[in-house]
Amino acid sequence: MRKAERDAVIEHATQIKQLVHDPSSFLTELHIQQQQYYSIQWLTYFNVLSQIPLPPQAIPYDTVAAKTKVPRSTLCSVARMAMTTDFLCETPDGSLCHSDLSKSFVVDAHLRTQLKHMFNATIPVMAGLVQATERWGHTRAPNETAYNIANDTNLPFFAHLKARPELQKNFEDYMKSRAISHTGSSVEYLLDAFDWEALGRATVIDVGGSSGSTAMMLATAHPRLNVVIQDLAGPIASAQNRIVTLPEDIQCRVQAFEHDFFQPQPEKGADVYLLRTILHDWPDADAVRILKGLVDAMAPSSRLLIMDMVLPKPGSGSLTQEAALRQKDLMMIGTFNAKEREVEEWSALLEEADARLNIRSIKRPAGSELSVIEVSLQYGKAVGDTVNGEHNSTL
Numbered sequence: 001m002r003k004a005e006r007d008a009v010i011e012h013a014t015q016i017k018q019l020v021h022d023p024s025s026f027l028t029e030l031h032i033q034q035q036q037y038y039s040i041q042w043l044t045y046f047n048v049l050s051q052i053p054l055p056p057q058a059i060p061y062d063t064v065a066a067k068t069k070v071p072r073s074t075l076c077s078v079a080r081m082a083m084t085t086d087f088l089c090e091t092p093d094g095s096l097c098h099s100d101l102s103k104s105f106v107v108d109a110h111l112r113t114q115l116k117h118m119f120n121a122t123i124p125v126m127a128g129l130v131q132a133t134e135r136w137g138h139t140r141a142p143n144e145t146a147y148n149i150a151n152d153t154n155l156p157f158f159a160h161l162k163a164r165p166e167l168q169k170n171f172e173d174y175m176k177s178r179a180i181s182h183t184g185s186s187v188e189y190l191l192d193a194f195d196w197e198a199l200g201r202a203t204v205i206d207v208g209g210s211s212g213s214t215a216m217m218l219a220t221a222h223p224r225l226n227v228v229i230q231d232l233a234g235p236i237a238s239a240q241n242r243i244v245t246l247p248e249d250i251q252c253r254v255q256a257f258e259h260d261f262f263q264p265q266p267e268k269g270a271d272v273y274l275l276r277t278i279l280h281d282w283p284d285a286d287a288v289r290i291l292k293g294l295v296d297a298m299a300p301s302s303r304l305l306i307m308d309m310v311l312p313k314p315g316s317g318s319l320t321q322e323a324a325l326r327q328k329d330l331m332m333i334g335t336f337n338a339k340e341r342e343v344e345e346w347s348a349l350l351e352e353a354d355a356r357l358n359i360r361s362i363k364r365p366a367g368s369e370l371s372v373i374e375v376s377l378q379y380g381k382a383v384g385d386t387v388n389g390e391h392n393s394t395l
């Protein structure tokens with residue numbers, strides 16, 4: 001089934017369920033959801049999934065319990081709760097086997113990375129939000145967040161990653177896996193949201209480009225593009241390791257340099273400056289500093305592409321899509337005291353950075369969680385090309 005059709009079915013099912021719920025059934029469902037979540041976490045933590053052979057084979061509970069050193073009865077109860085989400089199944093003779101869903105998390109390393117990231121990084125942050133709000137209230141400080149509570153550190157997120165290389169690697173792996181395999185945040189959507197061919201021979205600066213998934217994808221798809229990845233030392237080292245594995249004709253058009261985006265931008269007058277999932281990590285004051293640094297480097301013909309979420313108004317569209325975006329908004333609050341932004345907030349942010357920054361268009365390719373905001377440097381509003389395709393909005 002195509003993603004758009006699947007999303008539509010899930011949306012209808014969600015709406016129907018909400019129509020028939022009463023408070024009691026709602027409460028029961030909340031209980032069930034948290035137990036389903038913790039069951040899958042338990043199974044992952046004790047490496048149960050990797051002990052179960054791939055379909056059509058099955059394995060007795062006793063054998064899995066012995067191999068993973070967990071009590072058989074707990075394994076049985078936890079696995080059977082997970083099965084209520086179609087995660088794992090049981091044969092008629094009572095052996096444990098994979099469902100198509102649980103099998104995916106064994107055979108696909110990217111999905112496994114995202115599942116582990118959710119357990120180890122995302123959920124603990126959300127769990128720390130009560131304490132963070134209680135302790136720091138209205139703060140915007142980057143080290144007074146739920147992340148600081150969850151990780152028992154005084155360091156802001158990126159400084160903490162720098163101090164803990166294993167966390168830095170996990171985060172890079174997570175960003176890479178989402179860029180490659182997450183259906184809503186694949187880097188490929190960037191191809192559909194901007195006319196790259198029209199640039200001809202051009203230079204793209206991927207500001208905060210991490211280990212280079214976006215840059216490599218762009219350089220592969222468009223042979224006339226040179227792409228420069230800029231990031232902190234750790235991700236740049238990873239990017240450089242990946243660049244040397246590229247085919248020669250692509251490798252020569254991708255470069256990676258350490259650059260702090262709070263410092264003046266060294267690459268002046270580039271055709272495109274790309275900020276992909278960067279500004280949502282920062283409160284307005286910092287986001288403005290990042291933008292000002294780019295404005296100083298932009299030529300009148302330069303384009304700034306911001307690929308980030310544009311939050312919908314509450315209840316204005318699909319509930320399930322809105323929830324997926326709001327989940328990110330809460331993560332940005334919990335991790336950075338930052339946020340996802342609504343369209344008016346994007347306009348205000350750009351205006352605050354420099355009154356010449358004009359939004360030319362906002363496009364959200366079908367299926368993408370992220371929109372691409374195309375911005376140029378000029379006085380007066382651009383008219384005519386403010387389109388928004390299937391998923392675009394007019395400003």
Ligand SMILES: C[S@@+](CC[C@H](N)C(=O)[O-])C[C@H]1O[C@@H](n2cnc3c(N)ncnc32)[C@H](O)[C@@H]1O
Binds near residue numbers: 175232235281
């Ligand atoms: C959410 S990730 C986005 C990565 C990439 N643009 C993508 O879309 O996959 C944010 C990136 O910003 C980088 N970053 C954080 N602080 C930075 C700074 N001061 N200067 C440059 N890069 C920074 C991080 O290392 C990380 O790679």
